[in-house]
Amino acid sequence: MSKYPKAIGPYSIYTIEGNILYTSGQLPVIPETGEIPEDFESQCRQSFANIAAILEEQKLDFKNVFKLTIYLSDLSHFNTLNQIMTELLEEPYPIRTAYQVAALPKDALIEVEAMARLTK
Numbered sequence: 001m002s003k004y005p006k007a008i009g010p011y012s013i014y015t016i017e018g019n020i021l022y023t024s025g026q027l028p029v030i031p032e033t034g035e036i037p038e039d040f041e042s043q044c045r046q047s048f049a050n051i052a053a054i055l056e057e058q059k060l061d062f063k064n065v066f067k068l069t070i071y072l073s074d075l076s077h078f079n080t081l082n083q084i085m086t087e088l089l090e091e092p093y094p095i096r097t098a099y100q101v102a103a104l105p106k107d108a109l110i111e112v113e114a115m116a117r118l119t120k
Contacts (some may be wrong), residue, residue, distance in 0.1 A: 025111040055114075069099075
């Protein structure tokens, strides 16, 4: 079984173009069950865990990530997001854009996409 969830539509989970790995937006879907945790912190950690699993498949880790785009259903979660990112990522941190959006698939509270260099 894959360590990250399958696509929920007609798209690829990730692709590699040149020296860059691009992920699709990773919802906080637990791969083993297809469920989404209820609280924001758990959802945030799961979205990042899904990205970590994609990176691991290509023998990469968060040190290779240089850009994150994060979609939040509510910007009130912004401080929690920052706290979790400081736990999971090391300096120099990737560049990041965060948006509040009206809704996300499966009523998720967060969706995260990443760009990572295949080599440093």
